[in-house]
Every structure is written in structure tokens, then in C-alpha cells.
Amino acid sequence: MNETGNHMQLKVNGKEHEVEVEEDMPLLWVLRDELGITGPKYGCGITACGACTVHIDGMAIRSCSMPVGDVFGEVTTIEGLGTPDALHAVQAAWIEHQVAQCGYCQSGQIMAAAAFLEVNPDPDDEAIDRALSANLCRCGTYVRVREAVKTAAAKLRGV
């Protein structure tokens, strides 16, 4: 990110944005309140729930605790991962298994799962649990989260 005073350049979902905010404003609130990108959710503000998960250069990051001044890569939110007309494999698996109940944690779950499958394309239950246990779901969709991750993994591997 380039910076002049409080003016910052931020690339989100392939699009350049200029924002004029405090450097310590968390990326989450820049996305939500400055840019109107509301897929990433506010849940806890302390990296305890994962609802705010986005990708920075492909890595899953908790945007609620990432100062925007420290963002030096390209940001992808759930809106940039896939759309209703062009679903990412993880989103398609989430729909197939009807994972969501209230759905509020699912943007974060999906972003965490998508980044995880990039590094571990064929995970077992234990690996899935390790990777996604930091994403809190209050409705209790975990059984289907596990199933959907496996379906998505198979699809991404072309099995």
C-alpha cells in the first residue's frame, strides 16, 4: 500500500481504492464503513471468532485486528472469492450441504476454508479441525462445515 499522510491506496477484490483514514483503523472497518464492503463481519474485534476473515495475498487474515496501515498486499473478501453467478468451489460446497443457519459466521468460515485448501488440498478431519477451530459458529453448523470442506477439497482436486 502506498501512503501519503492519511491517504492510502488499497486494492480490494481487484479494484483500487483510495481511503483517507487513521493508520490504526482496522482493515475490517475500512472495508465495511468506508468502502461499503459488508461481506466480512464484525463479531468480536479481538481475533476470537473469525467472522471478519479476508485474504491478503491469499493468506487468511483477521481483518478486525489488522491495522489498515500494515496492509501491504491485495485484499480479497468473500465478495471477491465468488459471486452467486460464479461460485467458488468452497461456496458451492457450502450451498450443496446447506451449511448456513443464521449465516453470520459463514463468510469467515468460507474464507478460512478456501485459504486452508490452497495449502492442504486433501485434509483429514483432524487437519480441518485444526485449521477451522478458530472460526466460531454459535448456531452449531460444525458437522456440515466438515462435510462441506471435504466436498470442496475433492472438487478443487478434480476428483
Next chain:
Amino acid sequence: MASIGTIARRTFLIGSAAIAGGVAFGYYAYQRPVSNPLTDILGDGETTLNPFIKIDQSGVTIITPRADLGQGAYSIQAALVAEELDIAWEDIRVDPGPPSPSYFNAIVASEGFPAAAWDKGLGASALRGLGSAMSKFMGMQMTGGSTTVPDGFDRMRMAGAVARDVLLSAAAEQSGIAKAELKTKDGAVITPSGDELSYTSLAEAAALIEPPSNVKLKPESEWRYLGKNMRRLDIVEKSTGTAEYGIDVIMPDMVFATVRTNPRFGGGLKKFDASSAEKMRGVIKVVEIDGGVGVLADNTWRAFKAADAIDCDWGSAPYPATSDEQWTEAAASFTEERQDSQFRNEGDVALALDGADLIEAEYKVPYLAHAALEPLNTIVQFKDGQLDIWTGTQIPGIVIQNIASLTGLDADNIKVHVLIGGGSFGRRLEDDYVQQAVQLAMAHQGAPIKMTWSREEDMTHDFPRPMGMARGRGSVKNGKVDAYDLGIAYPSVSASQFGERYGVPLPGPDVTIVAGAWDQPFSIPNYRVTGYRVPPLVPVSSWRSVGASGNGFFHDCFLDELIHAAGADPLEERIRLCWHEPSRKVLETVGEMSNWGSALGENRGRGVAFTFSFGVAAAEVVEVTDTPQGIKIDKVFGAAEVGKVLDPVNIEAQMQGGIIWGLGHAMNAEITYADGMAEQTNYHAFEGMRLYQTPEIEVRALTNGPDLRGIGEPAVPPAAPALANAIFAATGKRIRELPLNKHIDFV
């Protein structure tokens, strides 16, 4: 004497004729609701056929007045109407509609009376009828008590069928073809020659036709949606980040806001100093509200920061301020003076226990927060004398009443636009957050204001599930449970929620104090359940499965203790004691599913528990391993009696979710108080279950009972006792206090 018999018999005949008539002939009288609230708010080109259906040029919108907090309420309500109206799944649009007495919940209030759902006696029916009358009187449009499906099953299908009927009449008039020769398919009337007359083209004419007084509903064998695997209407939006929750609403010129109120409920604000907060970047205004302060700003994070920077001098808590003091109060409540109810008293408990080998135990459950993942928020705009409120709520009608008295505005000038909720679990049965946002909007008129709570504000102001305590005494005889005497003490949810905050004090005992305990379908020779009312402590509210959430643990674990003392098999003895056929089937089924009685291997254990709540018999078996690092939950089996399976995919989801909710909180979660304030302020200290602790879960919904029931809550209560009973089976350690992790580790 004959008269009582006659009345009882007549009541029975009327009741059964209504049911049998429906089954035999498929005709239902269509009671038209008091009014159609849609007529007042129709837009250009929109037509309404009844309170549940709106049609415009682009298609049909189904009104779904029960809120969707994640439990799938919109989809099942839409399916009930669409099944009869005959529209294609992909064409369904839903809208929660305006708050209106026409959408009253006939069933939810009846759960507040001491009539167990299995009790079909005259007295019980009369009590339930009183609840229904009162609910209608209050216009109580409430989402709760697992009632959406049973309340809507006939009413919403009839709405669809009546609308279809007038559309057919309109098509007959327009085409000159006899109505009997016309059919419908996917939003259109089809003529014998195959011509299609779309509902949108017929709607205006159909709206002028007097609806029929009775309609024929489809037989179950012809259902195309109900009973089949339906795709949730919101599943694509919720998987692509495009679902709009309250917290996501963006409006032109919107102001962002937050509040900070005294974390000691009702303690008030003595004084505050906002001088440094007012100078912070983006801050528009600091406003004093009931019990605290609000900050209006140009960004939520800036509002959070400024609110933190306000120096507040809070008043002290108007209740015992520490958990220790609160437990002392609860422990002192097992007295005649504080006795609230004794709905069950069979045999002679005192006589049976006299001289018997007495088994005694004391149980405790903690306060628990709802802690839905979407922090509470509301958008309010006060402009030109009109107050518009957008929020996720389970009580839109009560919100209007409360806001009218808060602001002095006429209820006609207050509009509530209901949004989906990012979870609730009962929390949105309160409207404190709405009242706060309205106070901000009144102080800053014109612009829409989006007020969002920080997680810390949410966690520390969560009208929690009450803490409670139970004392059991019992005895066994000849290998059987002979006497069971359970006293249960809680502060009253009904007095706090209905009395203090709805302004509807419910007379008589608070059924929630003993729900899930007094109403269990067991025949024990000497059997007594007594409720005691602890004086008000922290304000409390309804939490997923309400009284049964703690009472399932109390009642079933103590029963398990007696069964073990009798040397009986935990499952077999429960089955032997259970007189209610559908409940017994649930127990037998969960036994089959779990292969009960088979060898588990070393360091492993299996526990069963049963709770009848919200009209649903639910039984669960939990299997655990006692590892060197702690208890691991391996597998859970759950069975529940729902009467009819309308939405199999969602029933499975609700049962899995209910089990995870029950287990997670039983293992890990509590809210404790120090200096009048909740000590847990965020998810690091209160989190329920995480993925790594989630076992395999297998569930089954049974349909042996006569009544259609909802499943959002009933899977919760048996989870905690099944786990505690399994831990006892594996380790010999009987844990009588939740959360269990105070006494044992989990991996």
C-alpha cells in the same frame, strides 16, 4: 355429575371432529384474520389476496411474519404457502411484512401455562385455550417457543389454498371456462387446452372476489415441497456474503453510532465526562441515554473508540453484586415461603423416603449469555414525525408498544422493518437495543442512524439464562426407582421478561422454573417436583429452550443417579418408567441407533438422557473416552418426536445445532458476576463449542405422535445430562454443576 361427563365428551367430540374432518375430507373452515395489514401499504401495481400473499407484475411475494434468526423460519413459512398456492420454488420471494395483530402467535403464550403437551385432558385444553385467547388479545406476534411450524401449519397452507381458489375463480371468469376444468402450475392457471394465465395477470381481478369460507387442502401424498428436501431460500446469499443483516445496512447520509451503558443492569449513570471523546476524529455528538451514553460518528470504529474514551461514573447494582452472594440467595430459596409451584405430586413422597436409604444431591447451573454472533444493532430514522426502525427482532409488535411509550409518538407513526438476525437464541425477545437506538435518533433527527454494539457491550448486557439450583432426594426399592423428589430454584424469567419489560405481568406460578422437569412422562410411584422462586437478581430472559435448558440437566441426571443406585440399566429403566408411547419410542430408537448395551472398550462410557420440552420428546446418547488429557466426546445420537417431518434437511440442522449448543455450554460456558458486572466480556471467555470439540452427530426425527411440533429448541435440554451421565459411566465421577470443565478437562 352427568354434566361434567357430557361437557368433557362434547369437547372431545368437537375436538376430534375437527381433526378427523380434516383428515377424512380435507376441508378446513377458513377463519379470516382480523384484518389484512398489507392493504394499507401496497405499492403501485401491487395486489394482496390475504395477509400472507402479495402479487405484483414481477411475481408472488409470501409474507413470513415469523423472524428468521437462522432457524430457517422464512423457508418453511414460504413452503407452507407455496405448497397450496402452487408456485415454483425458484420464483418464491419472501418479505417479513409489517407487524400486525393478524400475525399473532396462537401457540407461544399457551406454553406459559402448566399444561403438559401430552395432557389432552379437559383442564389442560382449557388452560391452553386461555393462553391462545390472551395471545390474540395482546396481538402477540412473537417468534419463539419452537412454534413457527405448529402455529403456521394450517393457517399458512390455508392462506395459500384460499388465494389459489380466488385466482382460479378469476381465471374462470376471464376465460369463460368452468373453474373445475382449470388447474394450476408454477404460478399460473392452466386451461384444458394448455393456455397459461399467470397469477400476476389474474391478481387484480382475484382480489375483488370474496374468498371461500372453506377450502380443500392437498392430501399429504400430493405434497411437492413439504416433507421433501428443500433448499433454504437464503442459502446462496448466506454463502456469498450477500445476505443483508442489520449491521450491514447502508443508507444515504447514514450516521454510525454506538452506546455504552452501565454494565450493572439498572445501576444508572451518575455523571460523565465526554470532553476528550467529543474532540476525537469523526465524532459528531455524544448523547446521554437511559443508563449510559451514545456516540454518533462517521464510522463505527471511531464511535467505539470515542465511547471508550468517555469517563463514566456508574451507579451500583440494584441486586447482590457477586456470584457468591447470588448463590447464597438461591440456596436460601428452598422454603415454603418462596415455593412457586408444585404441579407434580404423586404417591406419598414423605412416607416413601421415611426410613429409606436416602439418596441426596445438589445441582447447579450458571447464568449463560445468548451471545449471538451478530452484535446487536438497529437502524433508526426520525424524520417528519415518522419513526422508522430496521432491526432483527422476535417481537415487532411489542417494540412498537414500547417505543410509543418511550417517545410519546402515536403507534401509527412508528414503523418496524424486520431484518434477518445473525443468531438470537432468544436475545431478540428483548428490545433494549432498539430503545437505545431510538433515543439516539430522537437526539439527532433527520438522518438514519445505525447503532452497533461492541462485542463487549453485547456480552456484558446479555439478559442471561438464569442461574439455578436443584435439590434432589430419592430412594430405590427392589432394583427400581421408588421415590423422586426434586426442588428447583431460579429467579423468575416470566417476572423479569414479561413483567418488567413487556409490561404484561403473568399471574400465578412461573412455569419456566420447572419446565422440562415437572412435565416428564414417567410413572414413579412417589414423584414430586416443586418450584421455588429466587428473588430477582440479575435481569434474566429466555435462552434457547428456556427453563428446560437447565431442568433437563437437573431432572435427568438425578434420575440417572437413582437408576444407578437401583442397579438398573439406564436406558431400560427409563423405558420401563415411561408411560407415554411416543416418548418410549424415542428412547427405544436412540437405544437402537447407539447400539446401547454393546461393549465400548476401556476408558469409554455411554450416557443417555431424556427431556420432554415444547411438546417434543427428545432423547440423546453420548459416547465419551476418558483420555489422559481429558474427556473426548466421540459420538452423539439423538432422536426426537416431531409428529410430522416437513423439512428434513432443516430438522437435521436444528437437531445437530441444538445438541452442539447444549453440549458446548455444558462443557465450557458460564457468566459470573463481580461488582455487579458480568466477568466475561468477549468470546475468549465465553464460547460454547468449537469445531475441534464437535463429535460425530447422528439424528433421527420420529413421527409416532399426534402433534406437529417445532424442533429449534427441544434437542438442547438432553445434551448436558447425556454428557454428564456418560462421564459418570466412563470415570465414576458424578458432576453436578455446569459448566463441567470446572470439574473435569476436555480435549
